[in-house]
Amino acid sequence: MRPVRLGLAALAAAAATPALGATGQSSTALGQAQAVIVSPIIAVSLGDLDFGSLTSSQTASGTVTVGAEGGATYAGGAGPACAGGGACAGIAPARFLVSGEAGRSYTVSAPAVITATGTLMGGGSAPALLIDALSLHLDSHAGSVTSMGQLDNKGEDRIAVGGRLNVPAGTAPAHYRATLTIMVTYS
Amino acid sequence: MAAAALGAVLAGLAGPALAAAPSVTVNADQALRFGTFFTDTTGTRTVSATGSVTGSAIIPLTGAAPGPAQFTITYDRGNNANVNYSLLVSVLVPGTASQVSGGVTGTIARFDTDLPGLGTLLPGQTAQFTLLGCQRRICSRTFRVGGTLQVARTSGGADLAIPLPIVVTVLAEL
Numbered sequence: 001m002r003p004v005r006l007g008l009a010a011l012a013a014a015a016a017t018p019a020l021g022a023t024g025q026s027s028t029a030l031g032q033a034q035a036v037i038v039s040p041i042i043a044v045s046l047g048d049l050d051f052g053s054l055t056s057s058q059t060a061s062g063t064v065t066v067g068a069e070g071g072a073t074y075a076g077g078a079g080p081a082c083a084g085g086g087a088c089a090g091i092a093p094a095r096f097l098v099s100g101e102a103g104r105s106y107t108v109s110a111p112a113v114i115t116a117t118g119t120l121m122g123g124g125s126a127p128a129l130l131i132d133a134l135s136l137h138l139d140s141h142a143g144s145v146t147s148m149g150q151l152d153n154k155g156e157d158r159i160a161v162g163g164r165l166n167v168p169a170g171t172a173p174a175h176y177r178a179t180l181t182i183m184v185t186y187s
Numbered sequence: 188m189a190a191a192a193l194g195a196v197l198a199g200l201a202g203p204a205l206a207a208a209p210s211v212t213v214n215a216d217q218a219l220r221f222g223t224f225f226t227d228t229t230g231t232r233t234v235s236a237t238g239s240v241t242g243s244a245i246i247p248l249t250g251a252a253p254g255p256a257q258f259t260i261t262y263d264r265g266n267n268a269n270v271n272y273s274l275l276v277s278v279l280v281p282g283t284a285s286q287v288s289g290g291v292t293g294t295i296a297r298f299d300t301d302l303p304g305l306g307t308l309l310p311g312q313t314a315q316f317t318l319l320g321c322q323r324r325i326c327s328r329t330f331r332v333g334g335t336l337q338v339a340r341t342s343g344g345a346d347l348a349i350p351l352p353i354v355v356t357v358l359a360e361l
Contacts, residue, residue, distance in 0.1 A: 024356065029213040031256050031351035033284060035221035035232070035336055037291045038248055039344030101344060104248070186225060186248050 041100030041151075041184050043108075049094035049131070049163055049178045053121060055081040056171035064176075068093050068137035068162035078167040081121060081174075090175075093137070093160040098184050102155040107187045108147050110134050110180065116165055118174035126174035133164040134180075148187065159184075207265040213355040216329070217257040219295075221336045221347075223250025229339045236301040236333040245338070255331040260318070260355050262326045273361040274318040274326065278302065279354040283310045284334075286349045290342030293349055298334040308332065315358065 051064050052072065062076025072091045074080060082089070100106065112134065118126030138149040139158040149157045165176055221232050222240070230244035234253045262274055278300070285294040298308035302316045318328050332353070 024358070025209065025211045026354055026356040027211050027213045027260075028352055028354045029215040029258055031215035031218060031258065031332070031353055033219040033221065033256070033293075033295055033334065033336065033347070033349040033351045034251075035293060035338070035347040035349075036223040036250055037293070037338055037340060037345045037347065038223060038225045039342075040225065040227070186246065 038101045043096045043184045046095040051176040052091040053081040053175045055173040061169045064165045066162045068135040068160045093162040096159040098157040105150045116176040116178040118176045121173040131163040135162045209265040211357045219256035220254045222253035223248045233335040236331040255333040259329045275359040277356045284349045288345035291345035292339045293347040294337045295334045302330045
């Protein structure tokens with residue numbers, strides 16, 4: 001009986017001992033790191049803001065406004081300097097093509113005031129004039145005035161920028177246009 | 188009588204306490220998510236194991252929220268003995284995690300974790316921690332891994348999905 005009791009004690013002790021066989025056991029998990037790096041957004045100029053050829057009263061200042069959606073309106077002493085008094089050829093808002101990540105929204109910002117350069121009808125430079133009241137038209141938000149756009153499924157959008165040219169009295173007939181810079185950023 | 192008693196004891200020992208060899212598994216529960224951002228040429232974004240997010244020379248953009256990876260270690264000691272124990276465990280990220288996709292290269296050269304006693308995890312270097320408080324047959328611990336993603340961009344964008352292997356080894360049951 002004694003050997004049996006010792007044997008039982010030894011077996012019981014063995015059963016209560018923590019397993020030590022795990023030493024060195026390994027396992028591998030294949031995780032993943034994810035990131036979306038968005039391609040850059042750029043705006044390429046397709047055309048300047050063009051006020052066409054204009055003339056001015058000798059006594060009254062005026063304005064020429066080119067809408068972001070096109071067309072020109074004359075006020076005060078300013079008027080078109082084109083044959084027949086109609087709208088002059090070449091009048092157009094500035095146009096930009098925006099390219100970036102398809103479907104992503106963006107913000108466009110334009111300066112509040114810029115300067116137009118003029119070319120006298122008879123040749124030579126005319127005095128620079130101030131342009132203010134810049135307006136935006138985004139194809140992605142047609143019909144609404146906004147500085148927020150959204151790139152289409154090709155990653156593109158188009159922006160037009162209009163503005164108001166301030167024409168002092170006595171300005172010589174000249175063709176005025178402006179090159180402007182806009183900034184587009186993802187939002 | 189003695190033989191019968193011994194048989195009964197042996198029958199009892201043949202139960203769950205000795206039913207299986209100890210084993211360890213590690214599962215990848217969630218990816219390490221760096222989110223969506225833009226960088227002009229080079230930039231970095233760090234997502235820590237605790238979830239904090241910082242960046243350099245990047246513009247964060249809307250998209251999936253950043254967050255650390257999550258893994259779970261599960262140890263099966265192979266028996267049901269009611270004994271407190273601890274595990275000495277090593278964790279290894281085998282190498283630098285990187286991916287080239289078009290004009291974008293993403294590299295993660297540094298990780299961090301919320302495992303006790305560990306901070307930084309460097310690729311290729313083993314780190315050890317002690318998993319305390321195990322008592323039952325199955326002992327598991329969920330932990331998070333963050334990292335710093337370095338991005339070099341020469342053109343375009345990319346959806347990066349960088350493999351992130353984790354090797355867990357039980358060095359000792361204490």
